[in-house]
Amino acid sequence: MRIACVFIPSFTVAVERRADPRLAEQPLVVYDRNAVIDASPEAASTRVLTVRQAKAACPHAVFVEANRALYRDVTEAMLNAVEEVSPLVEPVEPGAAYADVLGLQGHYDDEFSLSAALVEAVRTATGLLAGTGIADGKFVAWAAASSVPPGDAGVVPSGREQEFLRDKDTALLPFGPDVILRLNLLALRTLGDIAALPRTSVEAQFGRIGTRLWELASGIDREPLRPRKPQESLSERLSFDASVVATEALVMAGRQLLARLLRRLKGRTARRMHLQLLADDRIVWEKLEVFREPTGDERRMVLILKTRLSFLELPQAVDTVAITLTGIGREMAKQEKLFADTQNLNQIAEAIRQLRARYDRPMIYRVAEVDPCSRHPEERSVLVPYDA
């Protein structure tokens, strides 16, 4: 197993700085609701604080509210770019992915050239500089990628994982702060310190996670790559000339978008509908609607859209409506009742009687199950006269 890790450090900060280059030289804090989710290195001390605490600790920093829609789009672009180099890609978190690169080495001079191809693909697609790491196993690849500056590559040859990890900080381990703190209290500050201990001692001290802890510190990571499945999605968005709050206008826009999407759906069905209302490219409201069964029925989608939007109380005006359909599947037919209109049943019964009288035999039949579980299809159901 040869795994590449592609990693954009401080992803949200990098995306915000790309969107507004004026932020490049300033300490930057990205927050969502009341918590800091990322910060530039100059404001790194704020990373675990609330917004109020962060403002007190770093008053000169610029505070930017997280733009999840933008991060999602950039991550998607990054994953697509990595998939151009290797078809097997597993998303890890926004701005990080693993790729299976076993067998790709033959296409490049060496693994550094392969890493350079990954960096270039991501840079072209997103404008951001990623670091890469290539190793046997996800954890070592991750450690290699996060220990090099953006744009560089860390390649760990097979069999030298333990040597590479020896002096790395225990904070690299994918465990919670309580585990890292406990390691530090035991004076285990590097991964080499943990690997030097007998495996059983670590297991005795840390219980169930002890095995994984010792294995990762020793460069053993058998966790397989779980590549994402290619998934078709259809998106449409509509922007207003001026911001709106009236839900009627939003419903109208939504209907228009659905009409466009249904044309592109071409008789197929969708499993999920993602509704988004945005202002200045930031999500004001969003809802992921999962249909009870896959549908391509415009009336049903419009009904759901109206139900969701009609009574919505928006915190602010929005300028864009976006709808994405995912879980695209094959055409599906739904069996309707032949005689749905019960008012006409008497007329139908009369027509059937007249047909029988005219031809002297039943002309209209219905299907009746006889032995639905039979191994012989012809024994499962029979046709009986409709008026029998």
Next chain:
Amino acid sequence: MLKAPGRAERPGTLRRLNAPRTIEVRAEAGGAPSALRRRGRWVEVAEVLDRYRTDDRWWTAEPISRSYYALLLEDGRAVTVFRDEVSGGWSEQRYG
């Protein structure tokens, strides 16, 4: 219980759905069909997709023993046929 496939039903009686229809088949030495005669012309079998056997009512005077073959024909159609191991005849099985 099971009547000979392809027999016309009398008016007014219950009609079976998916009744097998007698069909002409050219079979290989191993028993699998190699061509079917459909609408007056022979169509080659491109691939045997599945085969299975059913044996039923062997305790009665009218046992059922069939070898089913799910076939992909050269013209792109997928059909299921079976050989009646009692009578030796071939039938096409339809599914409603």
